[in-house]
Amino acid sequence: MGTLFDRAVAMGVGFTHCVSVGNQADLELCDFVEFLVDDPDTAVICSYIEGIKSPARFRALAARARAAGKPWLVVKAGRTAAGQQAAFSHTASLAGDFAALEAVCRAENVVLLDDVFAMLLLAAAMARHPGHRVRDTVLLSTSGGSAALSADKLAAAQLPMTRFDADTRARLATLFVPGQADNPVDLFGAKVAEVPDFAYQSTRLAMADPRADLCLAVITTAPNLAGMAAEIARAADEAGKPVIHVMQPARLADGARAVLAQAGQPLTDGLGEAVEAVRAWSAWSAWQPAQHGQHGQDGARLAVSLPPGATVLDEAAAKALLALAGIPVNAGVVVADAEAARQAAPAVGFPLALKVVSPDIVHKSEVGGVALNLRSAQEVADALGAMAARIAAGWPRARIEGWFLQRMAGGEVELLVGARRDPQFGPMVVVGSGGVLVELLRDVVLLPAPVSAGAARAALASLKLAPLFAGYRGGAPVDLDAAVDVLVRFGALAAQMGERDFEIEVNPLKLGADGCVAVDARARFGEEPQ
Numbered sequence: 001m002g003t004l005f006d007r008a009v010a011m012g013v014g015f016t017h018c019v020s021v022g023n024q025a026d027l028e029l030c031d032f033v034e035f036l037v038d039d040p041d042t043a044v045i046c047s048y049i050e051g052i053k054s055p056a057r058f059r060a061l062a063a064r065a066r067a068a069g070k071p072w073l074v075v076k077a078g079r080t081a082a083g084q085q086a087a088f089s090h091t092a093s094l095a096g097d098f099a100a101l102e103a104v105c106r107a108e109n110v111v112l113l114d115d116v117f118a119m120l121l122l123a124a125a126m127a128r129h130p131g132h133r134v135r136d137t138v139l140l141s142t143s144g145g146s147a148a149l150s151a152d153k154l155a156a157a158q159l160p161m162t163r164f165d166a167d168t169r170a171r172l173a174t175l176f177v178p179g180q181a182d183n184p185v186d187l188f189g190a191k192v193a194e195v196p197d198f199a200y201q202s203t204r205l206a207m208a209d210p211r212a213d214l215c216l217a218v219i220t221t222a223p224n225l226a227g228m229a230a231e232i233a234r235a236a237d238e239a240g241k242p243v244i245h246v247m248q249p250a251r252l253a254d255g256a257r258a259v260l261a262q263a264g265q266p267l268t269d270g271l272g273e274a275v276e277a278v279r280a281w282s283a284w285s286a287w288q289p290a291q292h293g294q295h296g297q298d299g300a301r302l303a304v305s306l307p308p309g310a311t312v313l314d315e316a317a318a319k320a321l322l323a324l325a326g327i328p329v330n331a332g333v334v335v336a337d338a339e340a341a342r343q344a345a346p347a348v349g350f351p352l353a354l355k356v357v358s359p360d361i362v363h364k365s366e367v368g369g370v371a372l373n374l375r376s377a378q379e380v381a382d383a384l385g386a387m388a389a390r391i392a393a394g395w396p397r398a399r400i401e402g403w404f405l406q407r408m409a410g411g412e413v414e415l416l417v418g419a420r421r422d423p424q425f426g427p428m429v430v431v432g433s434g435g436v437l438v439e440l441l442r443d444v445v446l447l448p449a450p451v452s453a454g455a456a457r458a459a460l461a462s463l464k465l466a467p468l469f470a471g472y473r474g475g476a477p478v479d480l481d482a483a484v485d486v487l488v489r490f491g492a493l494a495a496q497m498g499e500r501d502f503e504i505e506v507n508p509l510k511l512g513a514d515g516c517v518a519v520d521a522r523a524r525f526g527e528e529p530q
Contacts, residue, residue, distance in 0.1 A: 001048075004120055011268075012261035013124040016041045030057045033072070037064050043127040045072045046119050052101070055424040062108035071126050071284055073111045073119045076101060099430075100422035103446035107455070109287040111280045117268065118276035121244065125266040125277065129242045133285035134213045136162040137278060138206045139184040140232065143220040146248070147184035150218045153271060157279045168209040175201055188222070199228045203235035203243075214281070215243040216274060225249070225256040233265045242266070246274045290452040302326065302492050306500075310527045314357050315404055318521035322506065325493045327486050329518045332406030338381040338388075344405055345380045351408045353519070354383050356391060360398040362522070365436055367395055373408060380405065409517040411510025413468045413478050417486055417518075418505035419449065419494035427494035431456075431487055433465045434508035451491030456484045469511075482516040483509070501526030 001020045008015060016039060019032045029049065036042045045065060052058050065072045079098040105112050113119045126132070137159055141147035154161060161183050164172070172181040175198060180189025185206055190198035207215055217232050219225065229245065236243035245260055245267045247253045260267045268274050304324045307313065313321065319329040333348055334357055335341045345352055356369035364370050368390045371383040384403055391398060416434035421427055429451050432444030445459040460466065460483060471477040486509060493504070502525045506518040 004116060007117060008120060008124075010257075010261065011120070011124060011266070012264050013120065013127075013266075024051070024053055028053045030054045030061055033061050033065070037061060037068050037070060043070065043130055044123040045070055046123050047072070047074045048077070048116055048119075049074055050077045052424060055104075055426075059104060059108055059425075062105075062110045066109055069131060071111060071123075073113060073123055073126075073280070074105065075113050075116050075119050097422070097424070099444075099446050100425045100428055103428060103448055104425050107290065107448050109284060111284045113276060113280050115273060115276055117270070118273040118280070121266050121268050121273055122277035122280055124264075125242045125244055126281065128264060128266065129240075132213075132242060134242075134278065134281045135285060136160050136211050136213050138162050138209070138212045138215045139218070140187060140203060140206070140215060141184055141218040141220070142187050142222040142228070143218075144186050144189075146218050146220050147186055150216065150246075150271060150275075151184055153275045154216070154278070157275050159275070159278055159282055162206075162209060162212045164206070164209050165211065168205060171205045172202070175205070181206075187228075197231055200231035200235045203232045204238060207236055207239035207241050207243075212239075212241065214241060214278065216246065216278060217243055218246045218271060218274075219248060219253070219256070221249045221252060225253050226259045229256040229259050229265075230263070233260060233263050244268070244274050244277060246271050288454065290455050302489065302496065304493060304496065306497070307525055308528065309525075311525050312359060313523040313525075314359070314401065315355065315521055316357070318504065318523040319518065321523060322504075322518055322521055325489050327489050327506070327518055328482075328516060329521070330407050330409045332404055334402040334404050336402055338384045341384050341403060341405055342377045342381040345374075345377045348405050349407045351375050352380055353406050353408050354380060354387065355404045355406070355520075356387060356400065357402040357404050358391075358398045358400050361391075361395065364520075367391055367398075406519070409510050409519045411478075411508075411512040411516065412471075412475050413465065413511040414508035415483060415511060415516075416444070416505070416507040417490055417509050418503070418507070419490050420503045421494075421497060421499075421501050426499075427491075427497055429487060429491045429494055431459055431483075432463060438507060447487070447491065449491040449494035451487050453484050453488055456487035456491075459487070460484065476513045478511045478513060479515050480511075483511050486516060486518075499529040 001018055005018055021029055033045060036045050062072060102112060137154060139147060139150055139161060164183055175191060175195050176189050180186045185202055187199055187202055190202060195201055206212060215236055245265055247257055247269055302325050316334050323329050331348060333344050335344050352374040354371040354374060355364050361367055361369055371387060374380045374383055414434040416432050416438050418430045427449035429447045429449050430444050433441045443464045445462055447455055447459055469478050469480050504523045506521045509516055509518050
C-alpha cells in the first residue's frame, strides 16, 4: 500500500482513503468497500485481494458499486490452487478458486487486472472521466518503431484501434506527410515547419473523430518533451476524452512527467501497464447485465429429482438425470456380458460405441475402456471380450459393473459442459473445448449459476474453438442455439443444488448442424446440507 501511495503521489493521483486490512480477523475487505461505495468523495474503488471472507456480500457490494456508478478494480493474489490434479472430473480441475472468482467478477463487472500499477493507472483515468466507455483507441507516438510495437501490443490484447472517418483523414492530411496519420499517428510525420504546435493539432483532430474513445500517447526521446506533453494533454481535455501517457525516456522526461502530474493526467513509464489498463477499461465498458430466460431464471422449473445422500452416478445414471433436465443424450443400455451385448446391440442401433462401467475408472479411454464404430453384433461381442481382458490385465482391482452400449452420435464440434459447487461462490457452470485434449487445451469459461442465454452465448463466443461454430475449412455451421440451451439448463440444474456439494460433467457434448447430444457423462453428489 505504501508503494502504491508513493507511485500515486508521483502521478498526481489522489486517494480519499487507503486501508490495509491485514488478516481480516475483525473488520474485513467488504466492510471497507461498503464504506467506499457510500463515500461521496470516492469515484473509483481499488482492491488488492488475497482472500475473500464473505463471497455473497462481495457480489452484493459489486451490484451496489455499479448502482453508485463507481468502478471496482481488483488485483487478486494467489491465482493457482494445489490439489487439482487428482480431481474427480475435468470440471473440478479446470474450475479452480481463481477461476470462480474470475467468473463472478465478469458477471458483476468487477474489473480484474493483472498488475497493481495498471490498476492505479486505470483508476486515475476513470476517476478523471466518470462513466466514459472505451472501445477504439487512437495511438500517438513520437517514433514509428514505438508506434509499431505499441500497435502490436494492442492487437495482442484484442483491442481495436480507431478507423478514422473520411473527414478526420482529410483534416489530418493537411498536417502530415502521406501515410503518417492513419492510426497509429506518428507525430514526427507532421509538417513541423508549417505546424508549430503539431502535437496539439494532431491530437485535437484525431480525438475529434466520433470513433475515437481513448488516446494512448507513447512518447520516446524527442525535443521539448514537456511542451509536447502539455499540448497532447490540452487537446485531449478539449475533446473531453481520456489520454493515457506512456513516457518511455528516463531522466530526460522528468520535466514532462512533472507537467502531466501537475495536470492530473494518467501517466506511466511502462507500455505493458498502459495496455493492461486499456484492456480492463474496454472490458468494463463492454459489460451487459444478464437477461435471464425461463430456465436460467428459475432452476426449479426443471423439476428434476436429485439423488439422496452422497453418491456417484455412473454414465447411464448421469445421462438419465440429464435427460430429465431436458439435455439431449444418446440412446443406450447397460449389459452384463458379451452374450447380452450381442442380443441387445441390434435394438440400440448401429454403429455402436462400447464403454466399460466401473466406479474405479473415471477416464475410460485411458485404460482402453472405449470401442467405437462397432457395426455388427459380433463386432460388439468381440470388442467386449478384448476390452474385458485388457482391463483385467491392466486394472485387476477395478470393479466392473457392466458394459454400456450406446448409439454413435455425430457432430462437428466437441464441447465440455460441467457444473460444480465452488466452496466460496456456490454453483458454477463451465464450458470449453471438449474431448480427450480438454486438460491440454484448457480452453474454458466459468459462469455463475443460473446462466442466462446471453451469458451462455457470450461464453461460447469467447472460446478459442469459437471459429468452428460457423464452419471451418468447408465444415458445416453448427446449431449454436442448442449449445446455449444446454448451458442454460445446466445452470438451472446447478442452481437447484443450493448448498449441496456436487459435480456434473458432459464430455463431450457433440454439437452438429441440427442440435447436440451428450455422449459421455458423470456425476457426484455430496451429502445434503442439514
